[in-house]
Amino acid sequence: MDATCIDYHETGFFSKTVTDYLENVPELKSFYSYRPDLKGFHELLENKQVHANRALLAEVLNEQYSKPGAPEVPFVQVVKNNIELLKADNTFTITTGHQLNVFTGPLYFLYKIVTAIKLSTQLKDAFPDKNFVPVYWMASEDHDFAEINYTNIGGKKIQWNEEVSGATGRLNIKAFRNCLIQYKGILGLDGHATELAQIVETAYGQHQTLADAMRYLVNALFGQYGLVVIDADDSRLKQHFAGIIKQDIIEQNSFKYITESNAKLQTLGVHTQVNPREINFFYLQDNLRERIVQEGEQFHVLNTDIRFSKVQLEQEIDTTPERFSPNVVMRPLYQEYILPNLAYIGGGAEIVYWLQLKANFDHYGVTFPILILRNSGLVIRKETTAKINKMELKAPQLFKDADAIKNDWVKKHTQHELSLKDEWRELQCIFEKMKLRAHKIDPTLSPSTSAVQARLKHAIDNLERKLVKAEKRNHETSLRQIDAIKAEIFPKNSLQERSENFGLYYVKWGQVFIDELIRNFEPLEFKFTVLSE
Secondary structure, eight states: OOEEEOOOOHHTOSOHHHHHHHOOOGGGGGGGGSSSSSHHHHHHHHHHOOOHHHHHHHHHHHHHHHOOTSSTTTHHHHHHHHHHTSSSSEEEEEEEEEOOOGGSSSSSHHHHHHHHHHHHHHHHHOOOTTTEEEEEOOTTTTHHHHHSEEEETEEEEEEEOOOOOGGGGGGOOOOGGGHHHHHHHHHHSSSTHHHHHHHHHHHHHHHHHHHHHHHHHHHHHHHGGGGEEEEOOHHHHHHHHHHHHHHHHOOOOHHHHHHHHHEEEHHOOOOOOOOOOOOOEEEEEEEEEEEEEEEEEEEEEETTSSEEEEHHHHHHHHOOGGGGEEEETTTHHHHHHHHEEEEEOOOOOHHHHHHHTTHHHHHHTTTOOOOOOOOOEEEHHHHHHHHHHHHHGGGGGGSOOHHHHHHHHHHOOOOOOOOOOHHHHHHHHHHHHHHHHHHHHHHHHHHHHHHHHHHHHHHHHHHHHHHHHHHHHHHHHHHHHHHHHHHHHSSSGGGGTTTTTTTHHHHHHHHHHHHHHHHHHOOTTTEEEEEEE
């Protein structure tokens, strides 16, 4: 594939806060620690404080990869090598995370992981005396089933319809069979369809829980690159974090510090992504994940009869820490506490919400990671690439709306002069003379002359639009190609990566598709990558 890179702000799909962060705007500096560049990594490596219990982390991961009764995870040896490296003090992780979307959900799921893999390789080149392990953090404790129970592939939506409750990672997938049949049917039989069909069949057909299925699927795609998948829904990892769980529920520190940060960010015009609660933990059991709230001297699990005194709550955390699940604002702190992590890779909205969290990290003495905006990509098939080249369109133009592209194209290819700028300049000279004459007769007439000029300018602009519209009709066949191109690469006028599943791209290119993403993505250059076949 050929890669063309453009600035994020040229796409129109990224917030000002994200581009300000990438451009090192001073006002945001107090909301993160180190810049997302090699100098920043060098500084972080000099100052990194690791809270992780490395031996425990490796033990948990090894057990998760060798669950009895489950199919062997593909490429398990290279993954185990990286897990073994995590025991060493000179090994660090580069982490991304995401919900357990069925069949991985949209393309950017893959882009997050590819960014982590590529960055880990580049950091090893830059710091050869250190080891860097890419990690995918499964959001297995998330309970928003409506956000993960569907995917879009080939213009069709596959949805898992079932009444469920509790953490999504623990969901039993025995009722998932119909979705699996639909997905495999859309893959067809061409190219690498059989290969991918076997992967998803093993993942969703031979595992009991959604978390186990996702681990298998992600490793089938990325295990050969050494990606380590972690499910932090584990009693031993929670026990390691139990001191902060207890302190934060009782003292409500995260509510205080994140609320203060939100207020400061909002004065800068930042649209904050998440709002903390007084207690930022859920109570977790099978088929149950409910908020904990304080009511007087007691702590109540909403929608249940479960209540604790302060002493009982502390005992519950000490004896069964796995029952306490961090919400969106405490999960990052949990992640950084149990991993020897240097960087978190996320999308634009994630970067903004991490900026809200630094003060809480500082309070608990946990090193804030470097925030890396994941790579974004647009994949263009050979047939569409040919259409784009024939229309002489450049990569930045593709991100404009269809009408703007058509206007630019018509103006470039017409044999007529469609602009009335020269004529308007001549009229402006005439109006200046008219204004001068009117002023001499009566100074109060100047505004009237300006009003006439404004009305005429509006009429001239309207006439120019009509000229362009008329010329469009002369190029109707060519302009239909622009609509076809936009529909292909921007489904529903959205970024391809935010809607389309990876499945049909894998059918076409197989594992080479992922190889090409890794080859072309540059995590520290922060450019949008257009990949043309």
